[in-house]
């Protein structure tokens with residue numbers, strides 16, 4: 001007769017046979033499902049689960065806010081195809097993680113969240129942090145469940161991991177009552193299960209493939225749109241072949257950048273609006289016709305555009321636009337089917353058509369425009385100048401994490417990606433606050449697989465504020481992440497220090513300061529130096545170059561470069577009355593756009 005190792009005995013201990021605690025069962029079951037990483041914040045009642053996870057060889061990364069922990073775990077799912085786990089305490093801890101669950105499900109990324117909850121025998125009594133977590137989890141998850149006993153924990157965990165990955169990926173929540181954690185059962189009564197099989201690979205109907213190839217063959221102005229579903233399905237090699245074989249112009253959505261390298265001659269990202277507006281046939285590979293793609297509707301698309309839709313999720317097919325051909329299946333497999341069909345009926349879209357000419361002209365004009373802005377010598381710098389210098393110095397194979405409004409939008413056009421799954425941003429949900437969690441996840445993954453790969457996290461100053469304390473997490477685990485804060489003293493735009501001071505002298509800041517403004521010239525880099533990393537405050541291109549070179553050369557130390565830019569950069573300036581007798585510069589002219597708007 002043996003005893004469970006590690007965990008203390010509790011009431012309900014096994015009478016005979018080898019005993020195992022709830023915490024151990026959870027850890028062993030996650031390990032059996034090949035889970036590598038857990039992110040979370042410990043406390044009552046989940047601390048033992050984190051300890052048990054470490055004991056079975058799962059990495060546990062303690063974070064500073066459950067939101068960031070949950071974003072980190074979800075990024076592991078996107079980057080590796082197997083969910084990361086987020087571990088949270090009951091009530092508020094669980095609620096903080098909802099943002100991460102929603103973000104993962106919106107992005108179609110697999111994720112497992114394990115939440116402690118109050119003891120079963122205190123339910124409805126006003127227990128410590130009591131909350132209807134399973135019910136609350138339903139809206140955000142593909143599956144929201146509580147195991148009915150310790151014995152079924154392995155089966156529930158297998159089901160959650162499988163559900164998170166099969167079909168359209170998403171988040172799954174498992175609720176663990178506090179009294180389960182230290183409770184023990186005989187191993188002999190536990191329903192152990194094997195690791196779930198990899199997601200089944202489904203192919204499209206042959207007739208649909210044939211129809212798609214016919215439509216593409218008749219197209220005068222074709223466009224291939226590559227979405228993050230294509231990146232997730234590791235379809236890069238086949239998509240690259242399709243582009244090369246058929247000579248198709250292609251446009252990546254933000255996180256699909258790099259599936260085919262941005263510097264491929266057929267990439268028309270710099271002519272995005274023209275390509276979308278005039279394409280007569282669109283091959284949609286793992287992207288939804290949602291706000292990111294202007295719903296596939298006029299005036300951003302042709303009324304008569306023929307959409308060939310390829311997706312793993314049947315319910316997605318036909319959303320907003322009636323497709324000309326429906327290819328339900330795994331992107332990689334379906335792309336292979338298309339390649340085989342093109343093998344039988346070769347098609348090479350000529351590179352000298354009017355369509356290509358129009359796209360190339362647009363690419364040239366747009367690139368000239370950003371080049372002009374990038375080379376402006378005036379100080380403070382604008383976004384384009386900052387991104388120009390970053391682009392010149394960062395390695396080609398770095399992982400780029402990006403969030404903010406202008407910082408993310410302009411950065412996306414200025415910073416190329418050459419490899420798949422190396423760009424992480426605010427995504428489908430346009431979530432601010434994901435950056436540091438994503439960067440931590442990417443660095444954890446890179447540490448084991450590709451230690452030479454740097455993670456560079458480019459944040460707006462407002463975006464950075466959402467999870468700035470994760471800098472401590474970065475320093476604690478020695479993750480050599482480079483954070484660049486592009487600081488314009490605000491959200492969209494900010495005020496300069498002089499205007500701010502005038503306002504402070506005038507009266508109540510809360511009633512007169514534009515709601516978009518943040519404290520001017522904040523020294524965010526000191527947050528990094530506070531925890532032992534390197535911080536740089538830069539105002540000029542030379543200072544930026546030097547800080548970048550120093551941070552990139554030092555491959556061991558986390559660093560943060562706080563780049564001051566013109567607080568009114570890229571926005572029309574106009575003087576307006578914002579308070580009696582007081583004049584301030586405010587963003588006027590353009591309506592404020594939602595964060596992460598794609599123009």
Ligand code: ADP
Nearest residue numbers: 227228229233253286287288311312313330331
């Ligand atoms: P983007 O933000 O890049 O436009 P979306 O997140 O809107 O991309 O769309 C991704 C799509 O990819 C989703 O509709 C999802 O169902 C689909 N998808 C995810 N994995 C696969 C896969 N393996 N095969 C096919 N489609 C997939």
Ligand code: MG
Nearest residue numbers: 460461462490
């Ligand atoms: Mg800002």
